[in-house]
Amino acid sequence: MPITLGPQTCGALTADGGAEHEWLVTDGLGGFAAGTAAGLRTRRYHALLTVADPATAVRRVGLVSLDLTLTLPSGAHVPLFTHQWASGAIAPQGHRHLESFTLADGLPRWRWRVGDVVIERELAMRHGCPSLAVVHRVVSAPEPVGLAVAAMCTWRDAHGGRHADGPPPRTTQLGDGVLVEDAYRLAGPGWQPGGGWHLGAYHRQEADRGLAATEDLWLAGTFVDRVAPGGTSEISAWAGPLDQRPPAASAVVAAARERAHTLRATAKADGSDADLVLAADQFVVRGPDGPDVVAGYPWFGSYLGDTMTGYEGLFLETGRADEGRELLLARTRAAARAAREQSGPWGPHGSLDAPLWLVHAVDRHVARTGDSDLAHELAGPLGRLLRGHLGGRGALGVDPADELVRLDGEALSWMNAATEHGPVTPRIGKPVEINALWVNALAALAGLHEEAGRDAGELRDRHARARASFAARYRAPEGWLYDVVDGPASAYPLGAGAFDDDPSLRPNQLLAWSLPHAPLAGRADPDRDRAAVRAVGAALLTPLGLRTLAPTEYGYQGTHRGGRDERDIAYHQGTVWPWLIGPYADACAATGLPTEGLLTGLEAHLRDWGLGSLSETADGDPPHRASGCPFSARAVAEALRTRGYAR
Template identity: 75%
Template structure:
């Protein structure tokens, strides 16, 4: 295991295409504006998303551009050795360049491959230029008895990152320019010895898309090849960029050096060491600069930005990485945007985001003000946040305040009742409906009322109404949610028939889930001071090395594997699947009930080298050995692991 932010794998991992080898470990670099490069340690493209340059364009729509740079070495003897690997629709793997991989290293967040062909050693290193849609790749001849030829074939496409492109579709425009080519009028490649190509490689297969029940084949255009004879110690530099195609980026080696220096600055600014430094660099991948200010990508390679995910991850991504100023800007812009959206009577809520996102926003603002002492921010956002909560809970949308007890009830229109972060959905409807009064939404509500009281006081505004409402909501929560089983109900006053809504009958659901942790973990949690037996039970039942299960193994409907097609995966999404981000609420709940969260990160630290290298996955199987699933790089997971590590000095 690495002792710092460097991960190195040897030939047994690199030379294997299995899930446990180089075919199942992925790397990621990001450009800071929504684009990214990602692939596997082995070099095999196993996802439709694997590419050396994916560009984020207007409205944050991502397009895959440069799929691969296929390297072939010509030895002094004239022998040609292919160092790249493709899998084809037939099932064949050809060529099998991964067999020559000696090491893969992720250092300072940047990937480096080293191939050995006898006494010839070749390295590839790449980076994305921060703030620009621009790729830099350097190939070095580290050792050789004489000059060798490096041929680097550009395998190109231009498509939506979530789709495929085929040779029998619209033609891909390829225009030659000085030392390279412009593809689809969208991006440019430049390097030495450019030789125009042509034609398509048909039936390139992405095995993980097939496993997910999605289209798994595409065709790639051979736009051309860079070629140069290179002496030992020499190198070939290639650049690719979108945007202003006439403006050349700095040399590839300059970009790579600058990105390494930037990584060092990030870790130094965060005052982080070892694994904490690794997590700081992982967190940086999710923070981007959008046209309207800072934003957060929820997960790579397929997620965009969501208010709920962003605010759940806020503290770890910004306050634990030394980026409070950036975070402040984000909180102001997102509060403004959410308030404007809530004012649109024709669209009082957004289906694509969690209904509890305004409550997480109030929590994030409260944590920022508490940790930084920024009373000016409290004064700026207290009133807009109050208006946002009133509009969201006015009764025109799915959430409303029950005047009988001041708790929140979820009563959405038919077909829109997935509710909070538990938003699994299939063609038959929501998998875990939150109709009624869900424990997590009401814990967030009680917390938000108290947070609003503090923000108003910090802003010098004396308003007794929030304090009275908070006291009543907290009292109702404490009286209503404890279940005879010894933990909290997951939902109270839900329909007797889960879906559709029953005819007036109500049901209290005692399913053992981790949602109730928020009732102890939040700063103004309603159950603080009311004992920790439930938290102990959750630890004994739901805690795994990679986080917490979303349902106890002995509960009806438990699913221990998060695999298969989309409906299969969504059915298991919150029915036992492990979510690493829940380690944050669990650690806080343990501390709140007098049990220091010692040892809870051991498995998660080991996980940094197991799937998304240097990062933390979105989910994992509920059953041992808890194989990672979902997106390999998750903002909430990274943020909460980092927050716990730094907050509890683990």
């Protein structure tokens, strides 16, 4: 279903205009092209060729923009591109000539109208290659028109900037274009070498986030062409192998469109489901060790917790079980190795629930595909992983008194935000989400052992003890579950005061009902469970997901804006996370509450901000403006997974 924005949106750079609607195209390797519908670069990450190093996954920005100027039959020159500068000036203002922006088959297309002349630009990336294809089309004109496309370049870390106080990018002029920094090439018609810095390109989104907001751009040269009505002009940019020119740009665009059709057909998806399938594909990449998942664009990398939380939606709901199997094997080996070395995703800045999500993902894969061979291969390594991970070393340990997991380190669950003053939500003690995942993992691991023909008696006994302890320990008198039990009174400096058990109303407790082997699923008190889930929904549910803290709680933050510390304080103190709609829908289904209509707001959000995708976070207060990363793997995955019963 194409997403089309008209001139009133495209031609505005205000709060809800085209500069707030972002697009993304990926190469399947971790590289990407990204920008806004208006054509204005608002982030340091907005560029047409960002390349991921295959060995390290570090991303570098190369081709920043292709600035198009139209020469009319009258000889008048009309810039169709837009930049904002550190002075505050917006010049030129090519967005004012936009007639429409369309995202169709995951590919962006701009359409400019200047009187009776209509020009289109469409772009795609070649899947599996760090390669960009750009096609300019003269849709209508009374006679041939001139197209001049200035290549604005850099070569820098994607999270940084490059400025004129250092050396300019090294360029080697070629017959049809240029080689930049021996890292990437540009090729197209009528190449004319350039040179010179354009100073002070300004990124308003970075300024709003309290980060460095300017960079300088190098004009490498200009492609100049004269195109008749109905004709095209094509430009390619690629980062290796540099001596192998990619297929024609129009062929790359056609192949990308055909691939989108194949992805939808494989997943048997149409409508908004098709949008979600294409969005999911953007996060699945292939690295040196096989398939991997980018947690979000444009700035996140790969994290075990995010990958496994979204595994079922990204792989099993999209017909990619074979790739998923390869991923599970590789990540289990890597996680087990990191556990032995006491490093990896449960290090000082990681998520300690990541291995528990890994067990969950393997369990769901085996349950849905019947892959007993995978159960046989991974049951042992996963058991050793959990013993190493939860054996009392480091930050985690199992309390022998009740078989529940205690965190001794600070901010080590998925709620891991911290400022220079310390963790915002320390979660020392026995967090509800860690222990719900632990109970689920014990049962899942027992099932995997049994599927593999091994004895699981000890695991079943431990699961029964942990499940009984959970049911006895987490019921809070307020009617929902404690968020943390057995926590030291000093662990919550931002909370309501000294306590050992934290009754703050948060969404973490949903895992107690939502997981396949959830500790409270099927217990003997359904009315109490239903009331608890209803209380969560009443306080936390929004059109875009669930708040991380009820507005009535001390420390609630209704907006997720400002500098880094301000955003980190709000990150899990009221900010909405769309991925939580999955656990909420599951908990509703498990307790007999209605699930219909839960995805309505998220389906509309596909056309709100990160076009064709779902954002990482949103403000807790209405109208729940999106924030954080515009393209989030977990959000897309959970919407895909629950679409069958939450629509």
